[in-house]
Structure formats: structure tokens, C-alpha cells
Amino acid sequence: MQPTKHNKPTHRRFLVVFAALLLVSCTLIWGIAHDTRQFDLLKEAHVPLRLALSGMVLLAALAATVLFLKRSFTHPVHDLVEYVRQQRNGNDAAPPKSLRERNDDIGLLTNEIQGLLDTLRKQNERLLEQTLNDPLTGLGNRRLLEQRLEIALPLSRRRMAPLSALMVDVDHFKDYNDHYGHPAGDECLVEIANVLRDTFRRETDIxxxxxxxxFLVVLLDVGLDEAMRLAEAMRSMLQAVGIPHEKSSAAPVVTVSIGVATALPGTPIDVESLIACADSALYQCKAKGRNCSVSSIVDKHMLESMQLSTT
Ligand SMILES: Nc1nc2c(ncn2[C@@H]2O[C@H](COP(=O)(O)OP(=O)(O)OP(=O)(O)O)[C@@H](O)[C@H]2O)c(=O)[nH]1
Structure with missing residues (x-):
């Protein structure tokens, strides 16, 4: 944005010229009206000439006024409108210095608008964070998963890269809640989220x-063996944390079951099918007695048979 220059000396110059011209024209008009003899220069002039002269000075005063108003108010207001328009289009640059540093109402309005936009931006960021994050654990939620997979799945397919999903489910969590209470259950979920964060640290891990x-973990560019290794590492790490779970038949501490589904390179998988495949592997873990990981391979044939069974 190209700001016009509106500085204080310019304002003052305009004001001085404007005041001088106004004074001269008013004096001339007053002189004509009272036919005063004090103006030697105009004494002999005819009334029409005096009228024309004062009219010209008055016009000049008006022109100076218009110019002054344009330079002092119209242009800055235009700059301000342009600034707001650019903000609306996503440009979050600060307003021009010439506006911010004005000591008048336009400067005040500029700074107020900037403050308001900053507040709105922060509130928007907070809202966006709330819509994409789980408030209890601070991890992403399903909306974040869908948002990220919308880009990651087609990209992964085009790059002919494998992709793995891990469905992590706490074993006998109802019993944990019933025995230790809901707040303790919440703390347990936070602890599990921390272990997940510590295990899956790559920038591309979801x-x-x-x-x-x-919980669901999606690992891009990760094949079955690596996914199983990470699933087991996560399970061991949680057991090492050792959150007591007296009511679990799987272990004396809190444990998880993990269903791992790996999509082979080029498999046209969507979010729903990925979750369904990991879920069915998880179901097998539960059937096996919990506190374990089960893997499954997802390819075109498996997806087709899944679609057939749902139609
Ligand atoms: N503390 C707490 N509990 C929750 C939350 N969300 C769900 N739960 C509880 O999690 C429990 C899940 O129970 P189930 O689905 O029966 O699963 P489970 O007891 O872990 O049994 P298995 O998965 O078969 O081992 C329920 O008691 C829910 O009330 C939460 O945010 N905080």
C-alpha cells in the first residue's frame, strides 16, 4: 500500500494559507459592504472590479479549503479504508505509519481499528484451536484428523507411499473410572496422551x-513393521509409567490395546475406511485378551470387500 504523506507541517501550511485567504476575502467583502475609505488601493476602483477581486480571493480560499480537506482527511480516510480492505483480504500488515502517528481522530481511529483487528485475530486463533483440539488432553480431535488427512491421503497415494493407522484403546477403562473415580480417569487419559506424544514425535505424525x-495415530510413510514396532514401544512405555489399575484383568497397571492398519502404497483409502480397518484390528486385540497389538494390511481387495459388506 502506498500511503500519502500527511504530516503536521503540511497541515499547518494549509491552515495558514487558508486563514490568510479567508481573512483577505472577508476584509474585501466587508470593505465593499461598508464602502470604507481605508483601502487606498481599492478606493478608486469601481465596485464591479472590487467585487471580482474579492470573488477571486474567495474562490482561492475555497479551493485551498477543498485541497486542505482532501489532503488532511479524504486521502487519509481513503488510506484507512484501503488498510481495512487489505485486512479483510487476509493481509495482516500494520496500518501505514502516516496514519498511526497522527495526533487527531483519524490516528485514534486507526489505532483503535488495529487493536480491534488484533483482538479478533487472537480470538479467532483461540477458537480455531478449540475446534481442532481435545480440551482434556490437548491432542487434536477428529476434525483435525479429517483436516490433515484431506491433504495427506491423496498425497501419500500419489507418492506411492505406505501409511499406517493405530487405534489405541484403554483396557477396562470403565472399571478404572468406577474404581478410582472420573477425575482420576481424566488424569489417566492425560497421562496416556503424554505417552503418545512422547512416542510419535515426527512432525508428520497425526x-x-x-x-x-x-486415540488414533496416523503415521505417514510408515509400513507395517515400523508401525508395529512403534505400537509396541508405546504400549511398553505406558506400562513402564505404571498407573495402578487394580480392577484390570490384563495387568496390574493401565494398559492399552492397539489395532494397526497399514495401507499398501497406492491404496485409495479414505478416513472412514482407515478408521474402520484399524478398529477391526483393535477388536481382535480385545478378543485376544487385551494389552497387545494386532496388525492388518489394507489393499484394494480388502477395501472392495469392505464396501461390499456395507452395501
Ligand atoms: N474419566 C473419563 N472417562 C471417560 C471419558 N470419556 C469416556 N469415558 C469412559 O470410558 C469408559 C469406556 O468404557 P468401555 O467402552 O466399556 O470400554 P472399557 O471399559 O475400556 O472396556 P474395553 O475397551 O473392552 O477394555 C466409559 O466408562 C466412559 O464413561 C472421559 O473423558 N473421562
Whole structure:
């Protein structure tokens, strides 16, 4: 944005010229009206000439006024409108210095608008964070998962890269809640989220809480073996934390079951199918007695048979 220059000396110059011209024209008009003899220069002049002269001075005063108003108010207001328009278009640059540093109402308005926009921006960021994050654990939520997979899945497919999803579910969590209380259950979920964060640290890893005591991890560019190794590492790390769980038949501490689904390179998988495949592997873990990981491979044939069974 190209700001026009509106500085104080310019204002003052305009004001002085304007006041001088106004004074001269008023004096001339007053002189004509009272036919005063004090103006030697105009004494002999005819009334029409005096009228024309004062008219010209008055016009000049008006022109100076218009110019002054344009330079002092119209242009800055235009700059201000342009600034607001650019903000609306996503440009978050600060307003021009010439506006911010004005000591008048336009400067005040500029700074107020800037403050308001900053506040709105911060509130928007907070709201966006709330809509994409799980408030209890601070992990992403299902919306974040969908948002990220919308880009990651087609990209992964085009690059012919594998992709793995881990469905992590806490074992006998109802019993944990019933025995230790809901607040302790919340703390337990936070602890599990921390272990997930510590295990899946790559920038491309997507770790979310799907709801309740279910978490989903999506690992891009990760094949079955690596996914299973990481699933086991996570399980061991949680057991090492050792959150007591007296009511679990799987272990004396809190444990998880992990269903791992790996999509082979080029598999046209979507979010729903990925979750369904990891979920069915998780179901097998539970059937096996919990506190374990089960893997499954997702390819075109498996997806087709899944679609057939749902139609
Ligand atoms: N503390 C707490 N509990 C939750 C939250 N969300 C869901 N739960 C509880 O998680 C429990 C899940 O129970 P189930 O689905 O029966 O699963 P489970 O007891 O872990 O049994 P398995 O998964 O078969 O081992 C329920 O008691 C829910 O009330 C939460 O945010 N905080």
C-alpha cells in the first residue's frame, strides 16, 4: 500500500494559507459592504472590479479549503479504508505509519481499528484451536484428523507411499473410572496422551483423541513393521509409567490395546475406511485378551470387500 504523506507541517501550511485567504476575502467583502475609505488601493476602483477581486480571493480560499480537506482527511480516510480492505483480504500488515502517528481522530481511529483487528485475530486463533483440539488432553480431535488427512491421503497415494493407522484403546477403562473415580480417569487419559506424544514425535505424525478412551495415530510413510514396532514401544512405555489399575484383568497397571492398519502404497483409502480397518484390528486385540497389538494390511481387495459388506 502506498500511503500519502500527511504530516503536521503540511497541515499547518494549509491552515495558514487558508486563514490568510479567508481573512483577505472577508476584509474585501466587508470593505465593499461598508464602502470604507481605508483601502487606498481599492478606493478608486469601481465596485464591479472590487467585487471580482474579492470573488477571486474567495474562490482561492475555497479551493485551498477543498485541497486542505482532501489532503488532511479524504486521502487519509481513503488510506484507512484501503488498510481495512487489505485486512479483510487476509493481509495482516500494520496500518501505514502516516496514519498511526497522527495526533487527531483519524490516528485514534486507526489505532483503535488495529487493536480491534488484533483482538479478533487472537480470538479467532483461540477458537480455531478449540475446534481442532481435545480440551482434556490437548491432542487434536477428529476434525483435525479429517483436516490433515484431506491433504495427506491423496498425497501419500500419489507418492506411492505406505501409511499406517493405530487405534489405541484403554483396557477396562470403565472399571478404572468406577474404581478410582472420573477425575482420576481424566488424569489417566492425560497421562496416556503424554505417552503418545512422547512416542510419535515426527512432525508428520497425526495423534488425535477420537473420543472417550480412544486415540488414533496416523503415521505417514510408515509400513507395517515400523508401525508395529512403534505400537509396541508405546504400549511398553505406558506400562513402564505404571498407573495402578487394580480392577484390570490384563495387568496390574493401565494398559492399552492397539489395532494397526497399514495401507499398501497406492491404496485409495479414505478416513472412514482407515478408521474402520484399524478398529477391526483393535477388536481382535480385545478378543485376544487385551494389552497387545494386532496388525492388518489394507489393499484394494480388502477395501472392495469392505464396501461390499456395507452395501
Ligand atoms: N474419566 C473419563 N472417562 C471417560 C471419558 N470419556 C469416556 N469415558 C469412559 O470410558 C469408559 C469406556 O468404557 P468401555 O467402552 O466399556 O470400554 P472399557 O471399559 O475400556 O472396556 P474395553 O475397551 O473392552 O477394555 C466409559 O466408562 C466412559 O464413561 C472421559 O473423558 N473421562
Amino acid at each position: 495423534v488425535v483423541r477420537l473420543g472417550g478412551e480412544e
